[in-house]
Amino acid sequence: MAMQNEPADPLAKGILPTAKQSWSDLFKWKQRVVVINDLGETHTEWQSPPPWRNPISLFMLLSARDWLYFLVGLFAWTADAFDFHALSIQQYKLSKYYSRTKTEISTAITLTLLLRSVGAAVFGLLGDRFGRKWPMVGNMVILGLLQIATIYSVTFEQFLAVRSLFGLFMGGVYGNAVAMALENCPLDARGLMSGIMQQGYSLGYVLAACANLGVGGATETWKTVFWIAAGLSIAAGLARCLFPESKQFREAKKSGHHITATDFWKETKSMLGTEWRMCIYCIILMTWFNFYSHTSQDSYTTFMIEQKELNNDAASRASIWMKVGACVGGTIIGYLSQFVGRRRAIVVSALMSCFLIPAWILPEGEASLSASGFFMQFFVQGAWGVIPIHLNELSPPAYRSSFPGITYQLGNMISSPSAQIVNAIAESHFVRNKSGKLAQAYGPTMGIATVIIALGIAVTAAFGPEKRGRHFENAGPAGANVGHQGDLEKAVDVVSLAEDPKVEATHEVEHVGTRNEPQEPKKETPA
Known part of the structure; x- marks a missing residue:
């Protein structure tokens, strides 16, 4: 009963x-x-909330097919993050190579973030209209080719032009990769898998930092890191070629229901008319979140080199530990969000990162900075670990490729000057370092900015909606x-x-609208 x-x-x-x-x-x-x-x-x-479950039992809910889809989506997102961080962690080298200030080099980051929203809109809508597979394949292969083009950019102007194109194609990866990875995950496992999925971004940073450490600190070595990035992106695109289209598109094709462009745009227009408040809310939330991550990490390696007087190798090792903390935190807090709620997990993580600011920017030495960076990013990316599934649950079910991707990348666009702002303020203000010399004030700049941003996230999430446990896996494609x-x-x-x-x-939570006809219960897929 x-x-x-x-x-x-x-x-x-x-x-x-x-x-x-x-x-x-x-x-x-x-x-x-x-x-x-x-x-x-x-x-x-x-x-x-659903009863507490052992993570191992949640992993076992996924079938072999579910795991393959998840791992390919994670690989694509990791390669995408490696591509981006190959530049951000090597600003110091690139400023020497092109004889430009670090603020000028960070212009490339701004351009990348600005144009990602365009790519998210184009490739997200293509993913919802024609399927996840080929838009994602094209994205990853072209990203690899643009990494190679960056290597052969002789002038700074050519470098900026290539990075602008890179941003356009990079923007389309997130929505399709997250939809592919999570849309068939069993409901109870979504929080845990969301946390792991989001940390593909941190894993990409760790791998880029390892590559940077491995090639050494010589100026020309930045090109080697970009070659590695190109190989990963192309490999991710080729891996996606080996797997079939997503379940909803395969079943729509079997049903014989032909979705015309008119149907697609009619439903899209109707969705925007119905869900415009949700769109605006998610864009605001993702603006805060993108400021959060870029302000706290893009210039952190430069902070350790310039203000804390670490060499390239020590700064790279500390950056690796910082992002290991991010991977651990994102996974754990994403998992906990399944039980304590998405918004509670985000709010508590954001407030904890505020409390850790002094311990994050005041220590000296590689070991102390590694530890403080680990715990800081544990909570920064812990809050981020909830985002993939939170956005998927807030999305209109038929738009789980375009909606998360577009809102995420529009937030990226609005927050795109974050690295430039941090660099510009830090380079125009000075503090005395341990040796008594004047150093650019990266620590105070990042600390003050991160407190403001984290409080903004906590307030926005506290007053926002939540649809934890929503059933979206049986929704047909847009236009159907x-x-x-x-x-x-x-x-x-x-x-x-x-x-x-x-x-x-089992108390699985569902927020539902109205419907016309009853649906058959979803059959469980054996693990």
Whole structure:
């Protein structure tokens, strides 16, 4: 017999009432959930989080196919991050190579981040319209070729032009890679797998820092790191060629339902009309988050070299430990978010990073900076570890490639000057280092900026929505809902708790809209 839960007030309507309700719900352990029964009747109730589960048992929920899709998506995201960080951790070398200031070199980072949103829109919509596979393959191969083109850029102007193109194609990777990795993960495992998936970004940084350490500190060695980056990107694209299209596109093709361009754009227009508030909220959230990561890490190696007087090898080792902390934190906090909630995990992580600021920028020496960087990024990327699944759950189900990618990259675009801002302020202000010499004030600049940003994240998440445990895996591709349902709101969520007694018994959380016809319960795939 289905478990009876405590009734709750309906979901609030409007921006301010929703924010007030979200703030109140943040301090309640149970989650407010809208449930639909077989007759299409809805009610709102309080439901407890899913029971605590051993991570090993969560890993075993994934079938071999699920693991292959996840690992290829993770590989693509890691290669993408390596490509980006190959430049950010070598600003010191590139400033010597092109005889430019580090602020001028960071212009390339700004241009990359600015144009990523364009790539996210183009390749995300292509992914939702035609499938995840070939847009992702094209992205990764072209990224590798652009890394090679960077190596052969003779002038600084050529260098900036190539990095601008690089940003355009880099922007399309995140949405397709995350959708591929997470869209078929079992519901209980999503928090854990989201944390691991997001840390492909940190893993890319670790690998780039290892490559930088391995090639040494000579100016010309930056090219070797870029050759490695090119190889990883092309390999990720070729690996994606070996796997079939995502499940929703294969099943749509089998059903014989032909999705026209008119259907696709009609549903897209309807989705934007219905979900525009959610779009704006996610863009604001991702703007804070992108400032958060870029401000706290892009100039950290330069900070250790310039202000803390570490050599290239010591700074690279400390950077590696910093990002190992990020990988650990993202995985653990992403896992915990499945039980404590997405927003609580984000808020607590952001506040913890504020408390660690003094311990992050004041120590001297490689060992101390390695330890403080480890714990700082544990919480910075811990908050980030919740983002892939949080964005997927907030997305309209048919737009899980374009929506997370576009909102993420628009946040990147708005935050694109972050490295330039940090470098410009630090290079115009000075502090005395351990030896008594005047040094560029990277530490105070990054510390003050990170406190402001972390508080912004905590407030935004505390007043924002959450749809932890939403069923989106059975949603058809964009455009498939137009012909027989007409109204996007009737296709927002395709599975209700009331239809699956097992789901209700395990307290898997679902936020659903309305629908036209009952759906069959999803069959479990054996691990």
